[in-house]
Amino acid sequence: xxxxxxxxxxxxxxxxxTSDGKRDKWDVSGPHFAGWxxxxxxxxxxxxxxxxxxxxxxxxxxxIQRSDDGGKTxxxxxxxxxxxxxxxxxxPKGESNxxxxxxxxxxxxxxxxxxxxxxxxxxWEFKRVWHLEPSLSDPNFVYAGVEDAxxxxxxxxxxxxxELSGLRGHGTGPQWTPGAGGLGLHTIxxxxxxxKRIYIAISAAGCFRTDDAGKTWKPINRGLRSxxxxxxxxxxxHCVHRIALHRSxxxxxxxxxxxxxxxxxxxxxxxxxxSGNLPTDFGFPIDVHAHEPETIYxxxxxxxxxxxxxxxxxxxxxxRTGGNEWEPLTKGLPQSNCYVNVLRDAICxxxxxxxxxxxxxxxxQVYCSxxxxxxxAPIVRDLPSVLSVEVQTLP
Amino acid sequence: xxxxxxxxxxxxLARVSGDVELEISGPxxxxxxxxxxxxxxxxxxxxxxxxxxxxxxxxxxxxxxAQDFSLDSPDAxxxxxxxxxxxxxxxxxxxxxx
Numbered sequence: 001x002x003x004x005x006x007x008x009x010x011x012x013x014x015x016x017x018t019s020d021g022k023r024d025k026w027d028v029s030g031p032h033f034a035g036w037x038x039x040x041x042x043x044x045x046x047x048x049x050x051x052x053x054x055x056x057x058x059x060x061x062x063x064i065q066r067s068d069d070g071g072k073t074x075x076x077x078x079x080x081x082x083x084x085x086x087x088x089x090x091x092p093k094g095e096s097n098x099x100x101x102x103x104x105x106x107x108x109x110x111x112x113x114x115x116x117x118x119x120x121x122x123x124w125e126f127k128r129v130w131h132l133e134p135s136l137s138d139p140n141f142v143y144a145g146v147e148d149a150x151x152x153x154x155x156x157x158x159x160x161x162x163e164l165s166g167l168r169g170h171g172t173g174p175q176w177t178p179g180a181g182g183l184g185l186h187t188i189x190x191x192x193x194x195x196k197r198i199y200i201a202i203s204a205a206g207c208f209r210t211d212d213a214g215k216t217w218k219p220i221n222r223g224l225r226s227x228x229x230x231x232x233x234x235x236x237x238h239c240v241h242r243i244a245l246h247r248s249x250x251x252x253x254x255x256x257x258x259x260x261x262x263x264x265x266x267x268x269x270x271x272x273x274x275s276g277n278l279p280t281d282f283g284f285p286i287d288v289h290a291h292e293p294e295t296i297y298x299x300x301x302x303x304x305x306x307x308x309x310x311x312x313x314x315x316x317x318x319x320r321t322g323g324n325e326w327e328p329l330t331k332g333l334p335q336s337n338c339y340v341n342v343l344r345d346a347i348c349x350x351x352x353x354x355x356x357x358x359x360x361x362x363x364x365q366v367y368c369s370x371x372x373x374x375x376x377a378p379i380v381r382d383l384p385s386v387l388s389v390e391v392q393t394l395p
Numbered sequence: 396x397x398x399x400x401x402x403x404x405x406x407x408l409a410r411v412s413g414d415v416e417l418e419i420s421g422p423x424x425x426x427x428x429x430x431x432x433x434x435x436x437x438x439x440x441x442x443x444x445x446x447x448x449x450x451x452x453x454x455x456x457x458x459x460x461a462q463d464f465s466l467d468s469p470d471a472x473x474x475x476x477x478x479x480x481x482x483x484x485x486x487x488x489x490x491x492x493x
Binding site: 062100 | 441
């Protein structure tokens with residue numbers, strides 16, 4: 001029987017939740033990396049027992065962790081116990097947490113600043129890894145989206161990281177401005193049918209696409225409208241919170257923007273609003289059903305000033321029509337006095353026959369619906385504030 | 396033998412349970428201690444000072460012999476008591492909470 005493994009990143013450590021295909025009884029392990037913020041964990045599709053984790057701290061900076069046994073044990077790539085701690089030329093190892101922006105004369109010179117909150121230009125400063133996206137085919141290859149916004153990759157299982165500087169260098173980089181949460185590259189979508197096509201999203205710059213494996217990029221924000229920026233239809237500057245796609249139709253994208261739920265049918269070249277009858281179109285996460293490419297999920301949040309559900313009712317909204325027509329999913333979710341938030345990387349779906357949907361809250365609950373959202377139950381109730389939730393479907 | 400006291404989370408990363416002891420040839424300074432510490436425990440690279448600039452991370456400080464050396468030159472000699480191992484060199488995380 002198939003089983004699922006849910007990877008939960010929280011403000012104070014990581015937790016791994018496992019169950020069989022029924023998804024009604026759960027084993028909980030953790031906290032792993034207790035006391036650290038775990039922004040994101042994700043397993044390699046090419047080797048599901050290989051899991052990467054972004055471990056970060058305001059005191060000690062960024063750490064990259066890797067497990068090769070499904071999360072039982074962890075190591076910092078490049079520094080496993082018992083290995084020599086210096087390279088042949090005598091320099092210490094420990095490159096796995098080294099994220100250095102490209103400042104080479106060829107590509108880095110024009111990339112040294114971006115726009116800051118006060119309108120001045122500000123140096124790029126690495127703060128943390130927001131999102132890890134393992135390659136669909138190579139267990140040693142992983143993309144990392146970081147703050148201040150840039151895309152890095154490793155080709156050696158996380159031992160060393162290099163920037164794909166064509167993103168910051170394509171021309172609009174100096175105009176990117178951080179949102180209230182920072183200038184984070186938080187979403188990385190890989191096209192399953194075209195390894196050279198990657199979509200990314202940055203708060204508050206917008207969406208970008210490459211069709212040559214990261215060498216060159218272009219903004220894909222036509223159709224977005226954001227009242228809070230000087231030019232509401234500008235090429236960049238939109239606070240995109242999350243984008244999602246279904247692997248069978250990688251040209252169709254869904255977006256939860258700061259305000260507005262959007263859809264593109266041409267790989268992001270043009271967007272149209274599909275907020276429809278949502279009670280509010282503000283929110284953070286969005287995801288697509290594993291087997292129904294027109295079924296999508298969002299969690300409406302009251303507003304940008306009130307990061308909690310409207311009326312104290314925690315409701316996931318589902319559209320079976322690719323947007324515009326939405327239904328509230330409430331069975332098993334608290335419908336009074338609930339004032340948690342669901343962050344952008346904290347919703348996911350499994351690929352079992354009845355698609356499971358999962359999300360975590362800032363109140364420390366992780367909910368599972370084993371039937372595509374019709375019924376919900378908490379897996380755990382009292383974790384630290386949840387930053388990210390990913391699920392692996394295992395044989 | 397130099398004794399270094401690490402904060403809890405760095406001891407966990409370095410997989411040590413108590414004080415760290417380091418051999419340093421030459422002047423004992425903040426820089427020479429951190430160089431020796433990172434050479435022996437490379438997983439600590441970047442956690443105490445920046446990989447490239449080697450600047451101290453803002454929420455850590457360096458103490459020894461009841462003095463704060465955080466803002467001194469990293470090449471300034473530390474007290475003899477640190478060099479002799481009589482007193483430890485402390486790497487301290489800023490207190491925060493609520």
